[in-house]
Amino acid sequence: MLASSSNFYQVGASLPIDAPSYVQRQADEEFYQKLRSGKFCYVLNSRQMGKSSLRVQTMQRLQQEGTICAAIDLTGIGKHNVTQSQWYGGIVYTLVESCQLEDKFDFNWQIWWREKQEILDPVMCLRLFIEQVLLEKIQQPIVIFVDEIDRVLSQDFSSDDFFALIRFFQNQRVDNPKFERLTFALLGVATPSDLITDKTQTPFNIGEGIELHGFRMSEVQPLIKGLEGKVSNPQKVIESILDCTGGQPFLTQKLCKFMVEESEKDNPRSVAEVVIARIIENWEFQDNPEHLRTIRDRILSNEQRASYLLELYQQIRQLGEIDSNNSIEVSELQLSG
Template identity: 35%
Template structure:
């Protein structure tokens, strides 16, 4: 007998790996049997593709034909609308083994629109050349968001095929299941054309304690106690639970035989998620990107973090709102999940990794002030709020007055300094004038202009002294002997 193992990441093959059946498995199988349109739109690494494969094998065992298309196979870069639609038809032909060549049919219908060609192909070729029910699974539907063209017509065509069942009974044999990481509004916003308001949503939840019992087969001794502690950390998140199980199964040396299950699990959690290796964990990286980079259009980045912070702090219930793009994005990231009518952090690993300090490091300053104000107004009584506001206004007014007084003092000091400097300059000029009058002057030949105070010729003096008209002891006629200086 082949020993089953754990598959971490990628599709779980139920024939070689441990596969956990959930209530969603039975719901999806029922919808496919009835030929309903169903969709699974949820976070990454929740087991969507594995459930698709598991359900398809069960349907095929019952005689239902299935087609499993991964849109990643068709691609997005440089793909034209015609290549994309034709790629779907070729995948369907190959997997069902149809006689009619998809490419030939496509070229014959070139006069029709792409959507009409695909719809006619499904009705006139696929249903005509097969018997019984057919279920077409389309995985990675979120890749349509990366195309250079809109896929609204594609989704509208699925809706049309479903609505035509009353007129064309053969269409009841055809069912669709769309799978991906997106919200219905991300894929198509037009409510009149979207198929998601007439389809059945399959909610993919975490493993319950009873469901996780399947995984105990690979844990060896103390499997039950180990699983209890694993779920304590993961709360049944499929990827995180499988990764821990795989790590514990691979590390069972003899010396751990006496180690308590709690200690073994806690050590594995710390090694895988809380030290430097945590940066290599694809699931944690995806959640971080969804919280900080891959944001819904038209939503301020800080609103994502602030809303998540309210859920994290759990001071008051944070209700889930189906039409809230912020809360739908948080659920799509996987960091929160619905618990009754409210939201809560999905598990303890997320709670410890994306904690309050982590949020504050990524919030802009403006958002931090808004957060303080929100906390002030929600946690204090109204009277206390008013008192706080008055205190804030008083503090601002006091600060303004203090600033104004300081400014006035600086201006007065500047004026006083200027006045003192001017006074010093005046005193210096006065001293220089006094010293100039007390000094003898050299005589030189000088003719005063007519009307001067002294007869001509006058003494030879400096122009400044003569110009003043104030004679000194050295003034006299030319015949006076000049004083020697």
């Protein structure tokens, strides 16, 4: 039934927890196991690599074991004309909602926040909220997921104190065992050096980076199921798709969907022909949901650096790969997608 429709595949946005086309990768197990053991983790990668879907799946697994998971999506807090107090207040509100503190414990967070704000700065208020409210009312392990973490780069105030606070909580485990029940997971499109200016306060050197690679042939059985009964040789078709997309999740799901649609025509085209006709030709008009335009805009966002990034990309096209040398430009090219 599922394979009878191209709706089997989802192009763009987070996949639902029960999405039949969700592909489990090595990162799924690594992310889950490290958070389960209480390690601070971060998943920093380009857009549409499946970070948010990974978060949804990992939260589900942790919650099934009794871990309390809170999800903070920074796009929901805003960035323009948002004060530091409003930003931290938005985080507290999201934590209250995610952990159901008002319903379960009759906790009026607004009164609490106003009282603390009168005498303390917002960073200290968040610290006290987590230390004196969250960890006191909830006795289970707590994982706080912060998605779209790169949104902090466009704020009108420094986010260094926020990252320093995460480091503080990790370091407190030595003196206060209750902090062992708390950990964080950050997800977004940035490098650690982008996110924090004060390198002495960075939490990233005590955290675990999770590598998120493209789909591999050994992992894509869920995608093959959507092609069964539609194309004559699903295995060969998925191999051709991965060869074209390099396993990039968004493009792979999109091309799978296209091939199902193609199978319903009298003279279905090959994967290569569909790529040319529906992705490459007139690409700006056909790029919906947006993917290639996002890559273009990110590369061209800095005029001084754009020419060098394009030169690097040309080298990769010609040589297949280059030595990164941990350069800023190579990291930026990778984050562009």
